[in-house]
Amino acid sequence: MRIGVVAPARTVSRESSARLSAFMALTYPEHEIVFHPQCYLEWGHFAGTDEQRAAAFLEYANDPAFDAIWFARGGYGSNRILDMVMPKLGSAARHKTYIGFSDMGFMLGALYAARVGRVAHGSMSSGLGQHDEGVSEGWVLGWLIDGDKRGLEPALADGRPAAAFNLSILNALIGTKYLPDLTDHVLYIEEVDEPLYRIDRMMFQMAHATQLKGIAGVRLGAVSAVKDNGEAAGNYSFGETIDQMILRWCHDMGVPYLGRAEIGHVRLNRVVPFGLL
Amino acid sequence: MRIGVVAPARTVSRESSARLSAFMALTYPEHEIVFHPQCYLEWGHFAGTDEQRAAAFLEYANDPAFDAIWFARGGYGSNRILDMVMPKLGSAARHKTYIGFSDMGFMLGALYAARVGRVAHGSMSSGLGQHDEGVSEGWVLGWLIDGDKRGLEPALADGRPAAAFNLSILNALIGTKYLPDLTDHVLYIEEVDEPLYRIDRMMFQMAHATQLKGIAGVRLGAVSAVKDNGEAAGNYSFGETIDQMILRWCHDMGVPYLGRAEIGHVRLNRVVPFGLL
Numbered sequence: 001m002r003i004g005v006v007a008p009a010r011t012v013s014r015e016s017s018a019r020l021s022a023f024m025a026l027t028y029p030e031h032e033i034v035f036h037p038q039c040y041l042e043w044g045h046f047a048g049t050d051e052q053r054a055a056a057f058l059e060y061a062n063d064p065a066f067d068a069i070w071f072a073r074g075g076y077g078s079n080r081i082l083d084m085v086m087p088k089l090g091s092a093a094r095h096k097t098y099i100g101f102s103d104m105g106f107m108l109g110a111l112y113a114a115r116v117g118r119v120a121h122g123s124m125s126s127g128l129g130q131h132d133e134g135v136s137e138g139w140v141l142g143w144l145i146d147g148d149k150r151g152l153e154p155a156l157a158d159g160r161p162a163a164a165f166n167l168s169i170l171n172a173l174i175g176t177k178y179l180p181d182l183t184d185h186v187l188y189i190e191e192v193d194e195p196l197y198r199i200d201r202m203m204f205q206m207a208h209a210t211q212l213k214g215i216a217g218v219r220l221g222a223v224s225a226v227k228d229n230g231e232a233a234g235n236y237s238f239g240e241t242i243d244q245m246i247l248r249w250c251h252d253m254g255v256p257y258l259g260r261a262e263i264g265h266v267r268l269n270r271v272v273p274f275g276l277l
Numbered sequence: 278m279r280i281g282v283v284a285p286a287r288t289v290s291r292e293s294s295a296r297l298s299a300f301m302a303l304t305y306p307e308h309e310i311v312f313h314p315q316c317y318l319e320w321g322h323f324a325g326t327d328e329q330r331a332a333a334f335l336e337y338a339n340d341p342a343f344d345a346i347w348f349a350r351g352g353y354g355s356n357r358i359l360d361m362v363m364p365k366l367g368s369a370a371r372h373k374t375y376i377g378f379s380d381m382g383f384m385l386g387a388l389y390a391a392r393v394g395r396v397a398h399g400s401m402s403s404g405l406g407q408h409d410e411g412v413s414e415g416w417v418l419g420w421l422i423d424g425d426k427r428g429l430e431p432a433l434a435d436g437r438p439a440a441a442f443n444l445s446i447l448n449a450l451i452g453t454k455y456l457p458d459l460t461d462h463v464l465y466i467e468e469v470d471e472p473l474y475r476i477d478r479m480m481f482q483m484a485h486a487t488q489l490k491g492i493a494g495v496r497l498g499a500v501s502a503v504k505d506n507g508e509a510a511g512n513y514s515f516g517e518t519i520d521q522m523i524l525r526w527c528h529d530m531g532v533p534y535l536g537r538a539e540i541g542h543v544r545l546n547r548v549v550p551f552g553l554l
Contacts, residue, residue: 044516045474045506076474079481083529172478175452176485197322197353201449204356208453229322239321252360 001031001145003068004060005125007039009103010075011047014040016126017072020137023128027138031145033125036060039072046077053077054084057107061085064092068144071100071107073126074166079106082178089116099140100124102192102265105169106178112163112274113180121164121188121263122151122271136269143271153188153261153270156277160216164188164263164272167202174209180274183214188272190221190264195229196238200245207253217256220246222264278308278422280345281337282402284316286380287352288324291317293403294349297414300405304415308422310402313337316349323354330354331361334384338362338394341369345421348377348384350403351443356383359455366393376417377401379469379542382446383455389440389551390457398441398465398540399428399548413546420548430465430538430547433554437493441465441540441549444479451486457551460491465549467498467541472506473515477522484530494533497523499541 005017017035024033038056041048048056060066071078097118098111104124112119122143123136139151156162163182165173167189173179189206191199206212220242229238240248250257262270282294294312301310315333318325325333337343348355374395375388381401389396399420400413416428433439440459442450444466450456466483468476483489497519506515517525527534539547 042513044513046516076478079478168478171448172482174482175456175488176482177487178485179452201353201356201445205449205451205453208455210454211452236319236321239323 001067002065003031003033003070003144004063004066005033005035005039005070005072006056006060007047007072008053008057008081008107009046009077010073011042012039012072012126016128019129020125023134028141028145033070034066050080050084054081057081058085058088061093061096062090064095066096068097068099070125070140070144071098071104073124074100074102074104076103078103079172082106082110086110086114089114093117097144099144099271101164101263101269102166103169105165106173108274109165109169109173109180110178113178118273120271120273123269133267135267139271151271152277153263153272155186155219155258155261156272158186161185161275162188162272163274164190164221167191167199167206168194171202171205174205174211179211182212184216186217186219186258187212187215188219188221188261188263191223192265193225193227195227196240196242196245197229199223199242200238200240203245203249207249212253215255217258218246218250219258219261221261222266224265278344279342280308280310280347280421281340281343282310282312282316282347282349283330283333283337284324284349285330285334285358285384286323286354287350288319289316289349289403293405296406297402300411305418305422310347311343312349327357327361331358334358335362335365338370338373339365339367341372343373345374345376347402347417347421348375348381350401351377351379351381353380355380356449359383359387363387363391366391370394374421376421376548378441378540378546379443380446382442383450385551386442386446386450386457387455390455395550397548397550400546410544412544416548428548429554430540430549432463432496432535432538433549435463438462438552439465439549440551441467441498444468444476444483445471448479448482451482451488456488459489461493463494463496463535464489464492465496465498465538465540468500469542470502470504472504473517473519473522474506476500476519477515477517480522480526484526489530492532494535495523495527496535496538498538499543501542
C-alpha cells in the first residue's frame with residue numbers, strides 16, 4: 001500500500017513526518033508513506049496558500065499510485081479549498097481511502113457527499129508520537145493496510161451506516177451542499193476546547209438542522225478540554241452536564257441518543273469509516 | 278407607549294432596570310417601561326429555567342397592553358425557548374415591535390421567519406449606562422416611541438429590505454427553520470470576541486449557505502474584541518485582514534460586499550429594522 005500525506009489546513013513539522021516514516025519502516029516495511037512537500041509550507045494560519053493546499057491534495061488524490069490519503073493535521077483551513085478541489089477529482093480519486101478528523105471533517109463531509117472514495121474519521125499522521133503515544137495512529141495504519149478492525153469504534157458492530165464529525169465542523173457544514181445526506185446513519189460527534197454554552201448552542205443547531213432529520217441516532221465521543229463557562233468571572237456554572245445536554249437535544253430532535261463513543265481529541269481516538277463497514 | 282422587558286437568555290441586574298426607569302421618567306415621562314420579574318431569575322447560565330423564560334416572553338408578547346418587547350440582555354439561551362414560544366404567539370404578538378441583538382438574533386430570526394410583529398436589531402435595555410453611555414439605547418427608545426430615524430443605520434437609506442445578525446447567531450440559525458427567508462435583503466453582520474480563524478469559518482458557512490443564496494448584499498458591522506489567533510503561542514498571524522476576508526467570501530458567494538455598517542458590540546450600535554423601513 002502507498003499512502004500519501006497532505007495538509008489541507010495547518011502546517012506540519014518535518015520531525016513528525018520523520019517519526020511516522022521510522023514507525024512505518026519498522027512496522028510496515030513493505031508499505032510506503034509519502035509526505036507531500038506542501039505539508040511544510042507556511043502561509044499565515046495555513047500550510048501554504050489556498051491554491052497550494054488545493055493543488056497538493058488534487059495531485060495526490062488524482063494519482064492512481066496512491067491507495068490512501070492520510071491527512072496530516074487539522075486546526076482550520078480545509079473548508080477554504082473545497083470549491084477548488086471537489087470539481088476536479090478524477091477517477092483515481094474514487095478508488096482511494098481518505099482519513100483524518102477535526103477540521104478534516106470538511107474534507108470527509110464533502111467527499112462523502114460526492115460519494116468519492118472511502119472516507120473515515122480517524123487520527124492524523126502528525127499525531128504519532130506527539131505525546132509519546134501512537135495507539136490511535138497505529139489503529140489507522142492497521143485498518144488501512146491490513147483491514148484490521150480492532151481499532152474501529154466498537155459500536156459500529158450495530159451494522160448501521162455511520163459518520164463522525166467534530167461538532168464545530170458539523171455545524172459549519174449545516175445548510176451547505178458539503179454536508180452529506182446522513183439519512184439512517186448513526187452520527188458520532190466529538191468536541192474540544194469549547195465552553196458549555198457553545199456546546200449547547202452547537203447541539204441546538206444539530207437538533208434543528210433540516211438536513212439531519214433522518215439520522216438514526218447520535219453517539220457522543222469525548223468532549224475534552226472544556227473551557228470555562230464564566231465561572232472564573234464569578235458566574236454560576238452552566239447548570240447542565242454534557243450528558244444532560246445531549247439527552248435533551250436528542251429528545252428535541254426526535255432521535256435516539258445511543259450513548260458515548262471512543263472518538264475525539266483524546267489519546268484513544270478510534271476509527272469510524274463513513275457509511276456501512 | 279408601553280414597553281415590556283424580558284430576558285430570554287442571561288439574567289439582568291435590578292440596578293440596570295432602575296437606571297432605565299429613571300432615564301424613561303426624565304426623557305419620556307408619558308411612556309411606560311415594565312420589567313418582567315423573570316429578568317432577575319437565575320438558573321445556571323440563564324435568567325430562569327427554559328420554561329420560566331418562555332412563559333415570561335409569551336406573557337408579554339401575547340399581552341395587547343404592550344406595544345413593544347425590548348430584550349434585556351443576550352449572552353446565550355434564547356434559542357432554547359424557540360420551540361416552546363413560537364407556536365403559542367397569538368394575535369396581540371403580531372402587533373408589536375421586538376428589539377434586541379446578539380443572542381437575541383435567535384428571537385428576531387424566528388419572529389421574522391414567522392412574520393410575527395415588527396423586528397429590529399438594536400441595543401438592549403440593560404446596556405444603558407453600563408459604560409456611562411446610553412447613546413444606542415436612546416436610539417432604540419427614540420425609534421420605538423417617536424419613530425425617530427436618526428438612530429437608524431445610515432445605509433438603510435438605500436431602500437432595500439434589511440436584516441442584521443451577530444455572525445455566530447446567524448451561523449447557528451443556518452439550516453434550521455428559524456432562519457428567515459432573506460431573499461433580496463441586505464444582510465448586516467457583526468461579531469465580537471472571536472479569533473480570526475473562527476470568523477473566517479463563520480463567513481465560509483454564510484457564503485455557502487443554500488438558504489442565503491438570494492441575498493442582495495452584505496454589510497459588515499464592528500468586529501470587536503478580536504481574540505488572539507495563536508500569535509501568543511508563537512504562531513504566524515492569520516494572514517488576512519477582516520476586510521480581505523469579507524471581500525473574498527462575498528466574492529465566493531456571488532453577492533456584492535456593500536461596505537461597513539455602524540452596528541455591533543460597540544458604543545454606537547445603530548438600529549436596523551428587519552425588512553423594508
